[in-house]
Amino acid sequence: MLRELKFLLSLWKTNLAAAMEYRLAFFSQSIGMILNDAVYFVVWIIFFDRFPSIRGWQLTDMFIVFGISASAFGLAGLLFGNAFNLGDIIVKGRLDYYLSLPRPTLLHVLASRVVPSSFGDFLYGFISYFASGQFSMGGLGRFIIAVALAMTVFLAFLVLVQSLAFWMGTGGVFTSMAINAIVTFAIYPITLFNQTAKVILFLVIPAAFMGAVPAGFVKGFSWSTLGLMLLGAAGFLTLAILVFHAGLRRYESGSAYQTEV
């Protein structure tokens, strides 16, 4: 466990060095992303100005949920950037490189890239929380925990969805649709959805774990909420690892969907 942590740290260091080779792009993309997120949020400000409450959900809740989703999304891109193009890596046979090295494949693949704009998302999340009007130091601590757990669920979902590439050769468009789905569901007020829909948001597209549940935790500590978040993170992570390795076995049998022989 410790070995892998040391390895991850040096991998992240190498990533950082690579990103700094293109400092300008890194920062301009990050700033661009902050602006992007902020401008998008304006729509919600306009909305809540006109319609102050959606079954109890208000603008201040929006700030928090947005913040968590943005920071979780950004953190995933910073630490495990290849989660966004895992499907592509699988289909192009580029897993071979990681397979021939003596480190756990999934971890190695995921952590080998930084998405430059992610830093913007990560920062923006904190900005959004500060601006929410519910900021407190305790809340900040809870925010950080919430972001870490939300990121875990998000990552697990990405790995799950893209592991389908082992069987179906699904590529970029499918992945971006899945990302769109989970992020959109995460930021729309959960009060919009009925029971059936909520089940989907917990068990299928775990947007609830990326938005509403962590937001509740930030607003006020509760053991049950924390427990729920941990359960969601652990559950989805386990599932993702299992499915990925099942797919990997298929890859190693040579019968996976590959565009190159």
Added chain:
Amino acid sequence: MPAIQVTNLTKTFRTKRKAAGLGASIRSLFHPEYKTIEAVRGLSFEMESGELLGFIGPNGAGKSTTIKILTGILFPSGGEAKVLGFIPWKQRQKLAYHIGTVFGQRPQLWYHLPAIDTLILFGKIYEMEDRETRRRIAELAEVFEITDLLETPVRKLSLGQRMRCEVAASLLHKPKLLLLDEPSIGLDVVAKQHIRDALREMAKQENVGVLLTSHDAGDLEALCKRVIIINHGQIIYQDKVSTLKRSFLNSKLVEVRYAEQIPTGFHIEGTETLKVAKERYGVKLRFDPRITPVEKVMVALSAAGTLVDITVSDPPLEEVIAAIYKKGASPSPLLERGTG
């Protein structure tokens, strides 16, 4: 103990036929058509530790598939294999500590960073001590002559320079076996030479076994002591490189230049005139030394005029190998002589 032991290895792929078009896509959903490819068919061979072995064959012969199985990336449909005592597909991670790989078309070095950053990362990947990593990098840099290149971003290096760094990187952790898949693709003659020399030196110094797949017969000649020729997933020839050339030597090429012009109708008995130079001072001919003795040809040539220049050469190894490919899997007196 041999470094590699392969017994009756087979690998069959079953891939879905994917056709373009709306109709075809829908049809393939309900009635998928499969294509069966027998990439490797009953391969058996051994490689001693520290040996330099070449694997040569045309595209689709099964070379890359075999290498993937040996590195544990792919598991076989049948047969057995042991690499450094490990079963590759079952003990892949353990094996990984002891082998190095270079895939010609899949770079390992991080593109935007100087090579040294990847090397340091590799040190961590293979759990080497920092001091040891640094020492090793300096050592490799000297052999591969890349000391000045280490701090340059890889994307700024020429292909030859990059490949030297790639091969050096694959040796960082002192593997006992190095597997190279088409390492010299795209390299110019000088670059190839450079890498071959460095590899030979490393192999000698550290007793690293080298298994090399290539299209390029020059790689074989320069690097390998023994060669396995593979086609259609089977071994069709294996022997020492020197024997290979001698066994298949059925023609020699001779080029001569005379002080006087050559008369028309110039012909030496037992040889085939290939070309007469435009000004008619030179001629190129070919003969089979098994049928027409070399001495006879030389005597006839020097009797025909005042020799100014002469070149005698063997057919290039490519020709030899191409001839072997054509012979294919069917046994022949030639092949029987070859398995030694």
Added chain:
Amino acid sequence: MKKYLAVFKINLLNSLTYPAELVTRSAMILLFMWIFFQLWRITFTAAGSDIINSLSLRDTMWYLLLAETLELGRPRLARVISEQVKDGSIAYLLNKPYNFLLYQLSSGLGESLPRMGMLFVLGGAQVWAMAGPPPDLVNWPIALVALAGAWLLHFCVNALIGLSAFAVEEVAPFEWIYQKLVFILGGMLIPLDFYPVWLQTIAKSLPFAYMMYGPARLFVQPDPVFFTQIILGQLLWLAVLGGLLVLVFSRGMKRLAINGG
């Protein structure tokens, strides 16, 4: 003229050849329409009225459908063109005996027509089931004209962003911000009618409203005066943006010729 038709056709066929992509995108519109419906259904109920700013729930849904069809269906020309500029492949396209801009226009059209068609049909079926039948057939041709104008405006802006790759390293941030500006000032997520009046005035003096709001609104409530306003606005902005595009393009070409690409 014929060559552009050929380019158009080949892109059209290409779109149809990989149905997986079409289907995936269409799934996105189903997702968004569903979420929007939840949002607006509840909002209308909470507002306690069937009509808000002269739009009914049904109107709002069909408005959003047209907006989303355009948004999801339009070609991502900014990315395509910027990549061509950056990797130099633009040189190949410029050597050909056709106008680069017209080429991009016809290929973009060929790509996006089937996509928009599919999006509209699938999304429309869903909206019909959820919110009620589409607007009268009379409205459709009117909306279609405005839609064409809007598509052209999007084309001009996207091409401009793509060509900015001559001057800037990263065009992605521009792309994102442009999209978000269309969201807000084009009334993509909320009909402009729901905005505070001062914001509506600003929005209507900018091109974005003519790229999104115009056709969508005409679709649900056509009005000859409004139609004229929109068409005139579109023509005006087409002249401005189109002119700018041609200018930037010829400037860029000169620079390319001087620098050798």
